[in-house]
Amino acid sequence: MARKKLAVLLFAAIMLIGLAGQSFVQGVPSAEAKEKHAKTLVMGTSADYPPYEYIDTAKSNEIIGFDIDIAKHIADELGYNLVVKDMDFNGLVPAVDSGRVDFVMAGMTPNEERKQKVDFSKIYYSAQQLIVTNDKNIKEIEDLKGKALGVQLGSIQEKEAKKITDKVDEVKLEKRNKIPDLVQELQTGRIDAAIIEDGVAVEYLNKNSKLKAFVIPNTGSAGSAAAFPKGSKLTEQFNQEIDKMKESGELDKLVQKWFKIEKKDSEKEDTSGIDFSAISIPFILKGIITTLKFVSVSIVLGFFLGSLLALMKIAKFAPLRWFADAYTSIFRGTPLILQLLFFYFATPQLTGYEISPFLAGVLTFGLNSAAYISEIIRAGINAVDKGQREASLALGVPYSKMMRQIILPQALKNILPALMNEFITLTKESAIIAVIGVMDIMRRSQIVGADTYRYFEPLIVAGLIYYVMVMALTVLGRMVERRMSRGD
Missing domain, CATH: 3.40.190.10 (Periplasmic binding protein-like II)
Known part of the structure; x- marks a missing residue:
């Protein structure tokens, strides 16, 4: 049984390294774009605002639209590759202010509140x-x-x-x-x-x-403008390119391309009723891989850190117990979404490190889950008969070996249902990472809704996917529980 557990842990560690490595590929320009320019600009937007920026889910995962075309043209003229990051609209200004993105284009209108945080380019379109x-x-x-x-x-x-x-x-x-x-x-x-x-x-x-x-x-309208960090040299560079686009007629061409009005009653689509054929189900299904990566890495991190915290809570050294109790108190006493936004937005501002959305989500859910798992494991350890500890100490078995080979295996058998319940909860709550733009199941269903103007169907599809994932975890938990009950 010990060898089997060791094999599982090794596999989990390998998966952690592999998946974490893959996650950092997100947001990297294509190989074709790399060959064109040596420098990169990161643009923040909210891809739910057609025709400014959106995703045509029936065709691809690419964010397209009026703002995207303008940004691509200007970036190319300035000698940059363009990388587009999707996030909630109300998080765009904080993203610029914290340095998460180089600039924002999202049909955003300058106002006094925003001007206190960021600089704006010239108006490129009025509405x-x-x-x-x-x-x-x-x-x-x-x-x-x-x-x-x-x-x-x-x-x-x-x-x-x-x-x-x-x-x-x-x-x-x-x-x-x-x-x-x-x-x-x-x-x-x-x-x-x-x-x-x-x-x-x-x-x-x-x-x-x-x-x-x-x-x-x-x-x-005062019009739409691009937003930049205070004092950014890009502001004046964009202003010059916007003037050039207006003078050359390039901007007018893009206006005609994206704001063409085709309002004919006979061609209007009726979005009433239920029609699953009207939405792109394959687009939503692609989010399963991202969600599985995220959940798998978070579970591994939460379990290992939770085990360590549980041992600290029963340690004789008081400062270890105080630290573990304070950790649990903080992560159980604050909302999960607050923790997620803190890691995502505050980390670059406080440390200067550009944390990816995937890594921010993994850290948030892993550290949060560890607080709950530590209590589950601690309860399991305390439930083991004290006589076994006394017998082990009497036989001269070292503490670490006693915990690893005698106490923890019995504790895990007792707490397995509770652990599986925590993993299931983490799987469902993973949908929260959609708010920072991670293209998981929930985010993709929201994008499909924005693209097709239908919301019931994509949400039902997303719900069914989460249900199947939870049921798979439930079956897996029961299988492991039966094997452990037989003493294998």
Whole structure:
């Protein structure tokens, strides 16, 4: 049995090294791009904002759109390869401020709050703000009285919404992380209207016959600009290239390419009902590999660190017990998503180390899981008959050998169900890493929803995948439990 355990541990260690190595490949330019330029620029964006930036899930994993084309053109002119990182919109400014990305292009409008954190380029595109609704009775701003109005969190539309609430009574403001979330809330009736930029709204209006829109009076947008770290030399370089694109007509060509209006009622798609053929299931399935890598490495890290913490908690040396108890208290006493965002955004700011989303997720979940696993293992060790310890000490068996060969094997047999439950919980909670842009199952299902304007189907597919993974872990746990019960 000891040899079998050793083989399993060795395999886990090899898998840890291999998977961790593969994870750092994410975000690296293609070999073709490497040959073109020696330098690289990292751009942050939120790929749920067609036609500015999005993923056509039926065709590829590549982020495309108006902003992407502009960024590629400018980066190429400046002699850089472009790497695009996808993340939540409200995390873009912190990403620039902490140095996680070199710049941001995401249909972002400069405002005073953002200018305090980052520098902006010249405006490269100006737009109008629209009220989008499926309520036939909402035809002007005053009709929003007593209605629920949705906006994207941290966006310029949020400022416009506050102006409306100051002017019209009883307007309930609802904030969501993404524009697709707002459209989904409109379709389900949770909100009555949403403020969306005209270039983005066109995509939804063309594909949903139930939606209509009108322009908010006197709210010409300040326009979209690229955001840079304070004092970055890239700001002036981008300004010069934006001027060149305007003068040459290159910018107008891209506007025509991405903001073409094809609003014909006969061609509108009805997104009501259930139709799994309308979504790209293979695109979601590709996220299984990323999720399995993440969960596998996190489980290995959590188990080994949890075992060490458990031994520290029963040690006679008081400072070890204090450290282990403080560690457990911190990780059990704070929200998991807070820990994830801390590792992802604070690490570059505090240490200057550019931590990858995958590594940030592994550290967060591994360290968090270790706190719970340590308590499980400690309880298992304490449950072993004290007489066995006394007998081992009486026979002169060293403490380390006693724990490794006598106490821990018995403890593991007793706590196996609890350990498997922790691993299952970790597998389900891994969906949280979608908020930092890791292309796991959940993130891909969200992207499919944004691309197809359907949300029920991709979420059902994602749910089924997680269910199958959890059931597989459950069966595996029962198999191991039966083998251990036979004393193999």
